[in-house]
Amino acid sequence: MSTILDVARLAGVSTATVSRVINMPESVRENTRNKVLQAMEKCSYKYNSLARGFVTKRSNTIGLIIPNINNPVFAESTMGVQEHADKKNTRVILGNSYYKYSQEENLVKVLRESQIDGLIITTTNLKGNVLKNLVDEKFPFVLLFSTVKGGPFSAVGIDNYKGGYLATEHLVNLGHKRIGMVAGNFSMTDRSYHRWHGYKGCLRDSGLTYSKELLVQTDYSLSGGEASIKKLLCLPSPPTAVFCSNDYIALGALKGARDMGLTLPADLSIVGFDDMQTASYMVPALTTVHQPAYEMGRRAAEVLFQLIESPGKPLQDMMETNLIVRESTTAIPHTSSHQSRINKNQ
Amino acid sequence: MSTILDVARLAGVSTATVSRVINMPESVRENTRNKVLQAMEKCSYKYNSLARGFVTKRSNTIGLIIPNINNPVFAESTMGVQEHADKKNTRVILGNSYYKYSQEENLVKVLRESQIDGLIITTTNLKGNVLKNLVDEKFPFVLLFSTVKGGPFSAVGIDNYKGGYLATEHLVNLGHKRIGMVAGNFSMTDRSYHRWHGYKGCLRDSGLTYSKELLVQTDYSLSGGEASIKKLLCLPSPPTAVFCSNDYIALGALKGARDMGLTLPADLSIVGFDDMQTASYMVPALTTVHQPAYEMGRRAAEVLFQLIESPGKPLQDMMETNLIVRESTTAIPHTSSHQSRINKNQ
């Protein structure tokens, strides 16, 4: 591996000049510049940006911590982050927390040791020491898929309460009275918790009573959605509609319901959350609350670089959500043998 | 930011001792060690692994280049890579090539400048200079989702020819005679090309004639699959079964076929490739060729570290593929009004 010193010697100039050719070519006379360029060619010189980072105290690398790259929504937001990072000539190190706080804690530590310039994190625990320390030390970071609209954190997210409300309202408008919810574990993320509050809020506003038995918490997995919907459907008085706290869970729920012999959406309406790319490819095409994942990732990166380049007050950006009605929801049938049909199929 | 020098001063020892406490705690007397540990605490010392990498010439970082993190199969393999990298205390920088060679070329350059210790790459172009240079310079790298079984590259992959053969054979066994294929653009990856050869090979071995019009190439997208299947179904003599070169495309195809009014699988059998997690959640559940994506990622990382730690001959590992039969394929109906049904729905 040749260094700028080798190049300098070969070109008969100083290392400073070589460095200038690399970083501000205009500032060196064309003649000298060409000599250097040729020398670089000759020793097949490769730039060492780690050494640079060492002196400039900028690694041109950021960290991105998400719960699970397996969830297409996080894949999309990741692409948004990457796209903007690319523009800024910055690498992104990816880590999965798997919804575990300890993992998140460790990742932050490791990433900071790697001297990342900033961090984008979809956190599992808003109140833990991880974020607190980051704030105390004025380390640049942005919450992604955030639920907070104020306070000491920079954040990009949506109004999850509103999303939950929208989803439930849609079902209420279709005439449903018994509306269940399959939620991601509240201990894993507060997004699910806020969506549940939106769900409850709408129920209240609509004069429907909230029933505890109609809530099932699960991990964020396909099989979790599948198992949870079955639980709900086996209730003595099962719901006619279910709000799932993300599309991934909803996909599992769709299958679970089918497995129990239900015809969708006639026997059961399902609403998801996220509007991941495959939502319109599901059967029935999923009615869901849209979340601009890619755009949110891009925006989070924008905010982060703003923070890095000129530290200051925390920046928050809450983006728009809206309901996308597709085929997985329908009006409740008036003369329904719904109940008996379910029991028959057990 | 405090450094080991600050810690050393505070503890009244030398920097070497602090370094020892960090890297080989056993080698320093308990008494001194504790003094150092306390000092570290007091200045809230943070380890700088960039500085370490600078002297050890190891960044403890590897690069991972995939076509597109949006495709769940690549998300899974990425998790496999991360899991092993974690064990090796190594960070992974992720980059998407978007199936573009120029992007791939640039990513490799940028990553190498970042002094990554090694690279895992799902390449778009086996014959380009990118890989050639890597080999020439003896830089540790592993091809992932590779089609090569020999030569100068370390690689982890499966037999794509066999996979294509298996998929087609299944359709032949079900009695299908007109079998189409929706393939990812051959210019984007040779995986698709090999699968197509498997398809052709099986057709030949089964005494069926290969018809050029039954092959459609597309980009790797849901909408690509959707549009392509429609092209095939609009043929004067449409296929009764179609092999899609991945599940993502197959998901699009499923929708395209439904949109044209077909009943699946009765009117059309579809086989995918990959067996991504949601394959069994599709409607109908997708028959597909299984590829152990997570395991392949893990294995690629294993191979890479072996290469890094003790350079030597290239290592290849071809993993097992097999067909998973689900519900999207069925025997061709003997008395079928298939043709007319399609035309009716146009």
Place this chain on the structure above:
DNA sequence: TTGTACGCGTTATCAA
């Protein structure tokens, strides 16, 4: 068991 001193590849400061 601990300390001294050098080197890693680059940028930045200052002087020429």
Place this chain on the structure above:
DNA sequence: TTGATAACGCGTACAA
């Protein structure tokens, strides 16, 4: 416009 050189934070011979 160019050059000389200190500095960045750490690991590691080598010495004590």
